[in-house]
Amino acid sequence: MNNKTIKFSRKSAPEQTARMVETIVGCKWSLTVYNLLKHDIRRPGEMVKSVEGLTTKVLNACLKRNIEFGIVERESFNEIPPRVEYRVTELGDKFIHILTELEKLQAEIDDSSL
Amino acid sequence: MNNKTIKFSRKSAPEQTARMVETIVGCKWSLTVYNLLKHDIRRPGEMVKSVEGLTTKVLNACLKRNIEFGIVERESFNEIPPRVEYRVTELGDKFIHILTELEKLQAEIDDSSL
Numbered sequence: 001m002n003n004k005t006i007k008f009s010r011k012s013a014p015e016q017t018a019r020m021v022e023t024i025v026g027c028k029w030s031l032t033v034y035n036l037l038k039h040d041i042r043r044p045g046e047m048v049k050s051v052e053g054l055t056t057k058v059l060n061a062c063l064k065r066n067i068e069f070g071i072v073e074r075e076s077f078n079e080i081p082p083r084v085e086y087r088v089t090e091l092g093d094k095f096i097h098i099l100t101e102l103e104k105l106q107a108e109i110d111d112s113s114l
Numbered sequence: 115m116n117n118k119t120i121k122f123s124r125k126s127a128p129e130q131t132a133r134m135v136e137t138i139v140g141c142k143w144s145l146t147v148y149n150l151l152k153h154d155i156r157r158p159g160e161m162v163k164s165v166e167g168l169t170t171k172v173l174n175a176c177l178k179r180n181i182e183f184g185i186v187e188r189e190s191f192n193e194i195p196p197r198v199e200y201r202v203t204e205l206g207d208k209f210i211h212i213l214t215e216l217e218k219l220q221a222e223i224d225d226s227s228l
Contacts, residue, residue: 007166008149008150008164008167010143010146010166011145011149012140012142013213014213014216015139015220017216017220018135018136020134021135022135025129025132028124032124032125035125041122050122051121052124054124057216079160080156093161094215094219098212098219099128099210100214101211102128105131105212109207
């Protein structure tokens with residue numbers, strides 16, 4: 001028997017980033033939007049046209065949430081007609097990388113339960 | 115104007131692993147338990163003794179949830195008195211790695227908002 005005197009304190013969880021995972025996964029279209037941005041489809045109109053079932057209303061709600069979390073940013077160009085584009089931020093890149101890791105793990109779980 | 119005809123379909127999210135993040139972060143003691151296991155503190159009694167504020171009841175609930183997700187496994191040794199130990203599975207290792215990435219990102223967000 002060893003008489004350890006080390007005391008561990010409670011390790012708190014990364015609540016905000018966990019909430020990001022929760023919200024973004026709940027958002028349903030976010031991963032699709034990241035995919036569009038990756039393929040350089042950055043304008044809302046073009047995004048809606050490119051995805052079956054995606055409406056402007058849902059897209060805007062999805063973009064708004066991603067902007068709030070700092071994953072995506074909006075850029076407006078002073079042109080006629082005005083142009084608005086969205087892009088993934090540096091933070092967003094890291095976050096999406098983590099989501100990809102979660103996807104890989106998901107795939108492993110799915111495979112092993114076949 | 116380019117006339118892209120590519121259509122993107124909805125990319126579904128890794129729901130189970132996202133639920134893992136959500137549940138484990140909600141669990142509050144899970145990260146502490148992983149920390150104990152990393153330090154080779156594997157027996158429930160020893161775990162409770164090592165952490166201020168951790169009760170057997172809460173620990174058991176936490177272990178149960180982690181076992182359900184396949185993150186932790188229980189091993190019982192046929193000894194007198196009987197010995198039970200917990201360990202992180204291979205899947206659990208990968209999952210904890212992802213949580214660590216979320217923590218790092220969390221730290222970056224916290225730093226940048228100072």
